[in-house]
Amino acid sequence: MCLAVPGKVLSIEGEDPAFRSGRVDFCGVRKTVNLAFTPEVVVGDFVLVHVGFALTRMDQEEADRTYRYLAQIGALEEEDFVLREAGGSFS
Amino acid sequence: MKYVDEYREPRVAQAIAGRISRQVTRPWVLMEVCGGQTHTLMRYGIDELLPPAVELVHGPGCPVCVTPLEMVDRAIRIASTPGVIFVSYGDMLRVPGSYADLFQARAKGADVRVAYSPLDALKMARANPERQVVFFGVGFETTAPANAMAVWQAKREGLRNFSMLVSHVLVPPAMRLILSSPGNRVQGFIAPGHVCTVMGFSEYEDLVNEFRVPMVVGGFEPVDLLEAISMLVDQLEQGRAEMENQYVRSVNYVGNVPAQVILREVFEVSDRKWRGIGSIAESGYRLREAYAAFDAERIFGTADVSAEEPAECISALVLQGLRKPLDCPAFGTRCTPMNPLGAPMVSTEGACAAYYQYRRHA
Numbered sequence: 412m413c414l415a416v417p418g419k420v421l422s423i424e425g426e427d428p429a430f431r432s433g434r435v436d437f438c439g440v441r442k443t444v445n446l447a448f449t450p451e452v453v454v455g456d457f458v459l460v461h462v463g464f465a466l467t468r469m470d471q472e473e474a475d476r477t478y479r480y481l482a483q484i485g486a487l488e489e490e491d492f493v494l495r496e497a498g499g500s501f502s
Numbered sequence: 503m504k505y506v507d508e509y510r511e512p513r514v515a516q517a518i519a520g521r522i523s524r525q526v527t528r529p530w531v532l533m534e535v536c537g538g539q540t541h542t543l544m545r546y547g548i549d550e551l552l553p554p555a556v557e558l559v560h561g562p563g564c565p566v567c568v569t570p571l572e573m574v575d576r577a578i579r580i581a582s583t584p585g586v587i588f589v590s591y592g593d594m595l596r597v598p599g600s601y602a603d604l605f606q607a608r609a610k611g612a613d614v615r616v617a618y619s620p621l622d623a624l625k626m627a628r629a630n631p632e633r634q635v636v637f638f639g640v641g642f643e644t645t646a647p648a649n650a651m652a653v654w655q656a657k658r659e660g661l662r663n664f665s666m667l668v669s670h671v672l673v674p675p676a677m678r679l680i681l682s683s684p685g686n687r688v689q690g691f692i693a694p695g696h697v698c699t700v701m702g703f704s705e706y707e708d709l710v711n712e713f714r715v716p717m718v719v720g721g722f723e724p725v726d727l728l729e730a731i732s733m734l735v736d737q738l739e740q741g742r743a744e745m746e747n748q749y750v751r752s753v754n755y756v757g758n759v760p761a762q763v764i765l766r767e768v769f770e771v772s773d774r775k776w777r778g779i780g781s782i783a784e785s786g787y788r789l790r791e792a793y794a795a796f797d798a799e800r801i802f803g804t805a806d807v808s809a810e811e812p813a814e815c816i817s818a819l820v821l822q823g824l825r826k827p828l829d830c831p832a833f834g835t836r837c838t839p840m841n842p843l844g845a846p847m848v849s850t851e852g853a854c855a856a857y858y859q860y861r862r863h864a
Contacts, residue, residue, distance in 0.1 A: 412565045412593055412851060413538050413644040413696040414722075417505040429655065438503045445621060447651060448761040457505060459699065459752055462591070462648045463619025466699050466761065467752050469505055474751035481514050481725060 415461035417469055418444070420454055435460060505751060509723030510546075518728040519551040525735045529555045531687045532734055533680070533823050535673060536694035537564030537851030538722050544856040546724045556735060559687065559823035560856075562676045562776070563694055565641045566593045566849035567821065570775040571811055573669045574599030576804040580636050580667060581612040583802060587630060589623040590638035592616045597848050600809040620652035620666075627656070627664035636798045639666040644696040646670050646787060647761035650768035653789065653796050665798040668789055671774050673697050674705045675785035680822050681713045688823055690734040692720040692727065695749040702757030707745040714743045721749040768793055777845055778811060778818035815844035820853055827857040834858060 418435040425431040435444045449465040458465035540560045549558050581588035595604045608614040617623050627635035639649040656664040693706045698719045710717050716737035720730030730748040774786030789797045819825035837843040839855050846852035
């Protein structure tokens, strides 16, 4: 029930803050989303959408930082794994 | 999809699972509070990637599962009133009340409709001025701002044929109940990422300090959950009890302020009954007096409807993490998603339904 999905804001319309809405692309599926809770959102941002409302603007910088960190762990562990496996088969 | 695919990367998931295996020196019991997280854990078999010393128990965070029986009975009574269009999120339609569910009410002629958003129910009210449109407002803090906004918009527009059957619950009081229980086994919590997107995580920090229990706000993809588990295990192994945030791309400390403003405007905190658990003090929302004209319970006079839970269902223990779905003698036999005894078998996010779907032959 707390499912929320990230999508990219393609356009924004409406002056009234409570009714401001955007067209949001979810992998090709486009929906109108209420932007009342995310007044800072601009076209091109990614928002997290739940029951027709954007709950937050995704923090791209934080996401990139986390992912670089996670990818690094993945790479290091894989290297570790390859070395261990290699060690195992030769010894 | 950006922000999703990279968090489903099997290589990264395996690597974090490997790291957790090397971190663990003794058994730990962790709880994911949110039903959406339970679903991800089961769907991707994350519990099976983990070392046996790390046990996951599943929390009460499925709003459909904790909606009390009598609230479904009230919904059916309202939906069966001539002239009413009753609108609900799809998850609620198959939840059994004490004698029927909303699908059965529809089969008997009630006008029950499914909506993706409460704003869809507002549109129905505008398009059908001669009908009463009632929206079933269930959910945790993630969903409450959307429902609050629908009521706020209805008032501003002067819509006289829209109301809401409010059954909103809050996560922190349920966690407090679990932590206060003498039988509590939970040593660390994955806090609910989307609830915290709205509310921030200061309330969870209070629980960390009060109960000396580590918590990590976690996201909903496999890599998010594994990372949150790794952060919890790290804290537990080092004897720390801190509030940490794994889901930084969505959650910050204060949460979504405009959403909190509309919540406070429309709702006030009240006691709520939880299915299988009973009444918990200050554990939900009701409409404020200024919005009484939109309160379906007042309009339709349903306060007298009450109901007892079926005795055979152990959902109270499952929802508090004291039992697992497979511990229930009725699991998969007298209780299945098509013929559920209790709500955790109904919702796709319910722990019993998740076990049934992904772990049936375990």
